[in-house]
C-alpha cells in the first residue's frame with residue numbers, strides 16, 4: 001500500500017504537506033524533560049514521564065505523523081503481515097499528557113540546555129532524552145536507488161520499499177537470490193538474514209527451491225555475534241544449502257545488467273560479482289547528521305556518547321540517550337529499549353530528587369531469528385554476548401512457539417505495553433519462571 005494511501009486511511013496530511021501542531025505559536029519554549037524523537041525509544045520514555053509530569057513540562061519533538069513498529073517489517077516483507085499492521089498515527093501513540101511538537105531538531109546546544117527547531121523556535125530544558133534512531137543511507141551504494149525502482153531489488157528496512165520484497169519473492173522462479181549486510185552498525189542485525197531464511201522456506205513450500213541459489217553476503221566476520229546462536233545458524237545454512245560469504249560488502253549495483261558488485265573487507269584485491277534475480281539490500285546506516293555534527297555530543301563513530309550502564313551523557317549530566325542513536329554497545333533493537341527506558345527514567349528521577357543514580361543497563365537485547373514460515377530461534381543476550389534467556393527451555397533451537405511469539409504476542413506487547421511505558425523488558429518474566437521452576 002502506497003504511503004499516501006496509508007496517510008489517507010489515518011486521516012493525515014499527504015506527504016510533503018507539513019502541518020504543525022502548536023509549533024508556530026511559540027518562539028521560545030521551556031520544559032522539564034524534552035524528548036527528541038517519537039520512535040520506539042521516545043514513545044516508551046515519554047509514556048513513563050507523562051505519569052509524573054504536567055503536560056507542559058514534557059515536550060516531544062517528532063517530525064513524522066506515522067509511527068512504525070519496524071520489527072514487523074520482516075513479516076511484511078515475507079507477505080505474512082501487511083504494512084498497515086506495522087503503523088499507527090504518531091498522535092495515537094504519544095501520551096496524551098504531553099506536548100507534541102511536529103518538527104525536527106536542527107541543532108543541539110547542550111552547553112545552554114537548549115535545542116533549535118527547523119521552524120526557528122528554541123526549546124530549553126532541565127533534562128533531554130535523545131532518541132532519533134538511525135538514518136538509512138541507500139545513496140552510499142552506487143546504483144542502489146535506481147535498482148530499488150526495478151522489480152528485482154528490495155529492502156525490508158524502509159516502509160517505502162518493504163512491500164516490494166514479497167512481490168519480488170513471488171516472481172522469483174530461478175537464478176540467484178542475494179541478501180546483503182552492510183559495513184556499518186545496523187538496527188536489528190538479525191533482520192538481514194531473517195528474510196534470507198524466509199525466502200528459502202517460501203521457495204521450498206512453493207516447489208521452486210532447486211531452481212534458485214541463495215547467497216547471504218555479510219560484511220561481518222561472523223554469522224551472528226553470540227556463539228550459541230551462531231552455532232545453530234551455521235547448521236541451518238548448511239542443511240538448507242545457503243551460501244554464506246563473510247566480510248563481503250556490497251558496493252555497487254548495475255540494475256540494467258542485474259549484477260551486484262562486492263568488495264572483500266579483509267583483502268581489497270578480491271572483488272566479486274553476482275548476477276541476481278532477487279536482491280535484498282540492507283543499507284548502511286548512521287545517526288542523523290544533526291547529532292553527528294555536534295562533536296561534543298558524540299563519540300568517534302557519531303553516536304550519542306553515553307555511559308553504557310547509566311545512559312547518562314559522558315560530558316553533559318542532564319543529557320541522556322537510548323535506542324539506536326546512542327553509543328551503548330548492545331544489539332540495536334526495540335527489545336533493548338524496553339530495558340533501557342526503565343533505567344533511563346529511574347536515573348533521571350534520581351537526579352531530579354538530588355540522589356545518586358541507581359539503575360544500570362546490562363546490555364540486554366533480543367532478536368527473534370525467524371527461520372521460516374513456522375519456525376524461529378529466540379536469541380536473548382547481554383553486553384558480554386552471553387545468552388540471557390527468558391524461557392525455561394533451549395532457545396537456540398528452531399521452534400514454532402518463538403514464531404508465534406514474534407507474529408502474535410510481540411506486536412500487541414509493543415503497542416499496548418511498551419509504548420505505554422509499562423514494559424521494562426522480560427526480566428520480571430524470567431525471574432518468575434525461575435522461581436516457579438525452583
Ligand SMILES: Cc1cc2nc3c(=O)[nH]c(=O)nc-3n(C[C@H](O)[C@H](O)[C@H](O)COP(=O)(O)OP(=O)(O)OC[C@H]3O[C@@H](n4cnc5c(N)ncnc54)[C@H](O)[C@@H]3O)c2cc1C
Nearest residue numbers: 037039040041070071104105132133188323324333334335
Ligand atoms: C527490518 C527491521 C527489523 C527489525 N526487527 C526487530 C526485531 O525483531 N526486534 C526488535 O527488538 N527490533 C527490531 N528492529 C529494530 C527496531 O525497530 C529499532 O531498534 C527501534 O525502532 C529503535 O528505536 P529508536 O527510538 O531508537 O528509533 P526509531 O524507532 O527509528 O525512532 C526514531 C525517531 O526519531 C525521529 N527523528 C529523527 N531525527 C529527528 C530530529 N532531528 N528531530 C526530532 N526527531 C527526529 C524519527 O522521525 C523517528 O520517529 C527492526 C528494525 C528493522 C528496520
